[in-house]
Amino acid sequence: MFLFCSSTGTTCCSAPGTGSLPGSGRDKATDLTGVCGFLALLRAGLRDNLSGQPEVIVVFDGENGPAARRAAEPGYKSTRPQGTPEPVKALPDVKRSLDACQFTWAEIWDAEADDVIATLAAQAHGQAIIMSGDKDFYQLASDRVRILNTARRAGHRLIGPAEATARYGVAPVRWPDYRALPGDPADDIPGIRGIDPNA
Numbered sequence: 275m276f277l278f279c280s281s282t283g284t285t286c287c288s289a290p291g292t293g294s295l296p297g298s299g300r301d302k303a304t305d306l307t308g309v310c311g312f313l314a315l316l317r318a319g320l321r322d323n324l325s326g327q328p329e330v331i332v333v334f335d336g337e338n339g340p341a342a343r344r345a346a347e348p349g350y351k352s353t354r355p356q357g358t359p360e361p362v363k364a365l366p367d368v369k370r371s372l373d374a375c376q377f378t379w380a381e382i383w384d385a386e387a388d389d390v391i392a393t394l395a396a397q398a399h400g401q402a403i404i405m406s407g408d409k410d411f412y413q414l415a416s417d418r419v420r421i422l423n424t425a426r427r428a429g430h431r432l433i434g435p436a437e438a439t440a441r442y443g444v445a446p447v448r449w450p451d452y453r454a455l456p457g458d459p460a461d462d463i464p465g466i467r468g469i470d471p472n473a
Contacts, residue, residue, distance in 0.1 A: 404422065
């Protein structure tokens with residue numbers, strides 16, 4: 275079994291409501307909130323939702339990851355706030371913590387983490403779990419691939435084809451159409467005027 279985890283999404287999800295955690299030892303100015311939050315969510319995901327010990331691979335966004343999508347759609351993610359969000363500033367420390375814990379991590383310079391995770395999950399031998407709150411991963415749900423969303427209540431965090439279809443009325447294979455036709459405001463992707471996702 276494999277567990278693929280998006281570093282940025284998990285770190286950002288861990289930040290709300292978490293107090294600042296100062297560094298220890300000589301460097302007391304370092305904010306460890308993002309690192310501790312990320313490791314806590316990863317630990318909880320493994321401990322509370324999975325039986326057995328999967329091989330964990332944490333994937334980071336490449337520095338030039340969005341370039342190909344922006345070339346195809348110049349407005350891609352254009353309305354997101356400029357600058358680096360505070361949780362994202364912790365990612366170098368997250369990498370060091372993963373090395374210390376002997377977890378595997380991957381980063382491809384010209385690829386976004388979501389695309390790398392989708393490729394790894396599709397090609398993995400055996401069961402694959404994608405730890406993410408990103409609904410775009412629902413298109414990968416199958417008898418072999420499930421999505422783990424730690425933000426949902428206990429007992430409802432693992433999402434397979436049946437759970438995705440029951441909640442949205444759309445089979446995973448149709449999920450790209452379901453998201454593309456009305457557009458995706460989160461990524462500033464325009465849809466077709468007049469099409470409502472609930473229609």
